Amino acid sequence: MNGEIPESRRLAPTIADIKDAVCQFYKINKKDLELSKRGQVNEPRNLSIYLARKHSGLKLAEIGIEFGLEKYSSVSSIVMRTEQMISQDKKLKKRVEKLRSILNKSQAKI
Secondary structure, eight states: OOOOOOHHHHHSOOHHHHHHHHHHHHTOOGGGGTOOOTTOOOHHHHHHHHHHHHHTOOOHHHHHHHTTOSOHHHHHHHHHHHHHHHHHOHHHHHHHHHHHHHHHHHHHTO
16 A cells, blocks of 8 residues: 555545534534434434535444444444435435535635
Protein backbone atom coordinates (compact mmCIF):
# COMPACT_ATOMS: atom_id res chain seq x y z
CA MET A 1 0.00 0.00 0.00
CA ASN A 2 1.53 3.30 -1.02
CA GLY A 3 -0.35 5.52 1.42
CA GLU A 4 -2.25 7.50 -1.18
CA ILE A 5 -5.78 8.43 -0.29
CA PRO A 6 -8.35 8.61 -3.08
CA GLU A 7 -9.32 12.22 -3.83
CA SER A 8 -13.02 11.55 -3.15
CA ARG A 9 -12.27 10.19 0.32
CA ARG A 10 -9.83 13.00 1.13
CA LEU A 11 -12.45 15.59 0.21
CA ALA A 12 -15.31 13.78 1.93
CA PRO A 13 -16.72 15.31 5.10
CA THR A 14 -15.56 13.72 8.33
CA ILE A 15 -17.97 12.38 10.92
CA ALA A 16 -17.07 15.40 13.03
CA ASP A 17 -18.08 17.70 10.13
CA ILE A 18 -21.37 15.86 9.77
CA LYS A 19 -22.10 15.93 13.50
CA ASP A 20 -21.28 19.65 13.64
CA ALA A 21 -23.59 20.42 10.71
CA VAL A 22 -26.46 18.37 12.14
CA CYS A 23 -26.07 19.87 15.61
CA GLN A 24 -26.00 23.37 14.17
CA PHE A 25 -29.03 22.67 11.94
CA TYR A 26 -31.14 21.13 14.74
CA LYS A 27 -29.74 23.44 17.45
CA ILE A 28 -28.74 20.53 19.68
CA ASN A 29 -25.52 19.42 21.34
CA LYS A 30 -23.44 16.41 20.32
CA LYS A 31 -24.60 14.39 23.32
CA ASP A 32 -28.07 14.32 21.74
CA LEU A 33 -26.62 12.41 18.78
CA GLU A 34 -25.59 9.60 21.10
CA LEU A 35 -29.04 9.10 22.58
CA SER A 36 -30.88 6.03 21.41
CA LYS A 37 -34.10 4.82 22.97
CA ARG A 38 -35.77 1.77 21.53
CA GLY A 39 -39.01 2.66 19.78
CA GLN A 40 -38.22 6.38 19.57
CA VAL A 41 -36.90 8.15 16.49
CA ASN A 42 -33.90 10.42 16.97
CA GLU A 43 -34.03 12.21 13.61
CA PRO A 44 -30.78 14.18 14.03
CA ARG A 45 -28.89 11.02 14.98
CA ASN A 46 -30.39 8.98 12.15
CA LEU A 47 -29.61 11.69 9.61
CA SER A 48 -26.04 11.96 10.93
CA ILE A 49 -25.58 8.22 10.44
CA TYR A 50 -27.25 8.36 7.01
CA LEU A 51 -25.07 11.26 5.85
CA ALA A 52 -21.95 9.61 7.24
CA ARG A 53 -22.70 6.48 5.23
CA LYS A 54 -23.49 8.39 2.04
CA HIS A 55 -20.70 10.97 2.19
CA SER A 56 -17.81 9.99 4.46
CA GLY A 57 -16.54 6.92 2.65
CA LEU A 58 -16.27 5.07 5.96
CA LYS A 59 -17.31 1.46 6.52
CA LEU A 60 -20.47 0.60 8.45
CA ALA A 61 -18.46 -0.63 11.42
CA GLU A 62 -16.41 2.59 11.52
CA ILE A 63 -19.59 4.68 11.51
CA GLY A 64 -21.08 2.47 14.21
CA ILE A 65 -18.13 3.11 16.50
CA GLU A 66 -18.59 6.88 16.10
CA PHE A 67 -22.23 6.62 17.20
CA GLY A 68 -21.86 3.99 19.92
CA LEU A 69 -23.40 1.17 17.89
CA GLU A 70 -21.89 -2.24 18.52
CA LYS A 71 -23.17 -3.90 15.36
CA TYR A 72 -22.54 -2.63 11.84
CA SER A 73 -25.92 -4.08 10.90
CA SER A 74 -27.54 -1.43 13.13
CA VAL A 75 -25.93 1.25 10.97
CA SER A 76 -27.21 -0.48 7.84
CA SER A 77 -30.74 -0.69 9.28
CA ILE A 78 -30.75 2.99 10.20
CA VAL A 79 -29.52 3.97 6.73
CA MET A 80 -32.16 1.85 4.97
CA ARG A 81 -34.95 3.07 7.25
CA THR A 82 -33.85 6.69 6.78
CA GLU A 83 -33.74 6.30 2.97
CA GLN A 84 -37.28 4.98 3.07
CA MET A 85 -38.46 7.86 5.26
CA ILE A 86 -36.77 10.42 2.97
CA SER A 87 -38.54 8.96 -0.06
CA GLN A 88 -41.92 9.25 1.68
CA ASP A 89 -41.57 12.59 3.49
CA LYS A 90 -40.98 15.70 1.37
CA LYS A 91 -40.19 17.87 4.40
CA LEU A 92 -37.58 15.41 5.61
CA LYS A 93 -36.11 15.31 2.10
CA LYS A 94 -35.78 19.12 2.17
CA ARG A 95 -34.03 18.96 5.56
CA VAL A 96 -31.56 16.40 4.16
CA GLU A 97 -30.92 18.60 1.11
CA LYS A 98 -30.28 21.57 3.42
CA LEU A 99 -27.85 19.53 5.50
CA ARG A 100 -26.04 18.40 2.35
CA SER A 101 -25.79 22.03 1.30
CA ILE A 102 -24.29 22.97 4.67
CA LEU A 103 -21.77 20.13 4.35
CA ASN A 104 -20.84 21.13 0.81
CA LYS A 105 -20.26 24.73 1.89
CA SER A 106 -18.10 23.65 4.81
CA GLN A 107 -16.05 21.40 2.51
CA ALA A 108 -15.59 24.20 -0.02
CA LYS A 109 -13.83 26.25 2.66
CA ILE A 110 -11.08 23.66 3.03
